[in-house]
Amino acid sequence: MTTPSSGLTPQDTLGDVAVLMPAYNGQADVERTLASFAEAARIHVVIVDDGSTPPIVAPTLPNMDIEVVRMPQNGGIERALQAGIEALAARGYRYAARIDAGDLAAPGRLAKQRAYLEAHPNVAGLGMWTQVVSREGAPLFMLRTPTEPDAVRRLRFFRASLVHPAMMLRVDAVRAVGNYRVAYRAAEDLDLFLRLMERYDCANLPELGLYYELNEGGISATKRRRQIVSTLKLQWRYFNVANVYDWFGLAKNLLHLVTPYSALRTMKRALFATHAA
Template sequence: MTNSSATAHSLDDVAVLMPAYNGQADVDLTLASFSENALIHVLIVDDGSTPPIVAPAIPNMQIEVLRMPQNGGIERALQTGIDALAQRGFRYAARIDAGDRSVPQRLAKQREFMELHPQVAGLGMWTQVVTREGKPLFMLTPPAEPNEIRRLRFFRSCLAHPSMMLRVDAVRAVGNYRAAYPSAEDLDLFVRLMARYDCANLPELGLYYELNEGGISATKRRRQVSSTLRLQLRYFNVTNLYDWLGLAKNLLHFVTPYRALQRVKRTLLAPRAGH
């Protein structure tokens, strides 16, 4: 699969997992952003795109496109992708979405951490949120430690889904991605992972996340908040203050327009002059 050097061999058990529905140009841009000192394996799950997604020709990258028979949603696409990676013998799935961009050496850094911390089933990184044109908006710098992430799981977004590297066997052991909580499939998975394993963050920039007004968070926001509220109620810990605060926060999100929330977030998180 790769040459015999230790560095090149070190990513043979890692695959980038990208669900895609249309948007060929975004797929191409995202995959071209990866830079590693080893052959990069990619599995694109084409969720019924018309025309079908085509694997771009990118040096140092081996790309497979797995086509779904029809558009079934991101939850089913990710579930299918995880099972496919398990069948192909990959141990780690590195998530990213079409339109986002990776920081160089992201995969090697995450894999090294996970090899040293076998209890960690999911590892995220800090994320720079940008516009479609690439203009920086704000940074997401969630906590790194597993216990802090558990404590804040429903109060703030501690794990940026497209920045995550996931242990494939652990994801399947807790039931894989599922469609029980539409548009909140990531939080549903993370909560189940944290019941048996740890989730952590590398406290450094790993992803440029494109704030797309047509993305799931914008177009399916009410469904997403509803699913999040159902998750909070199912796993609610009455002794954790942040579960109560998270419940109040999401109830507020339920009644506040999406654009208003984005304006508040940009104001609070935008870099200050001189910093």
């Protein structure tokens, strides 16, 4: 795999960017996700195989260099991402473009995010608007996340102000705040974003960057209670009594904690039907 250099040629303007994808089984989803990237420059990818059986195999795709970093055993997404960031740093990458197996990238996403981060050195994490789709690919609704850093901070607990698999992160900033951690299981992304926003800014581009697959077998469904408890712990730690949206976010997560998942799923389906009408 090529190592990024300080001087990037026009054909390798993404040479300091690596797509960072943790994966546990799901070879077909890995291949489908990587095949969705469309960029003018060559794309570099680091897959962290979190103990898959059989092991994830790097697909052969045009305009793409792919490396697989293998974890010795399945340790969870938190440890996989932590190892991925360290692998990117060791290879000299400046930017980590997150995506999860099963999601799809919008054309030109990487170039747009890198250009913004180059122009805004205090922004450590940059997301994009996200189209949520069903497992079959049917559009459900659009996540139009707030764009400006102040709004991202203000709404951080009330709504999804940063969509993890749509993010591009500065590798040095992630490492400076302690990398991904296992302290808040299933909410490792929110934990990282909160620590980043203590020292840097986070923002969103008001453009479609990701097609996010709503998978009821994903972390948000299978580890729902753990995720809510971790989120509540983070809310308690970073709670701002002067921010009304922190209060709204606290009430929302307490409601989620006591509401059966089946009831929430029914409400979501009703919401999806409203958006589709």
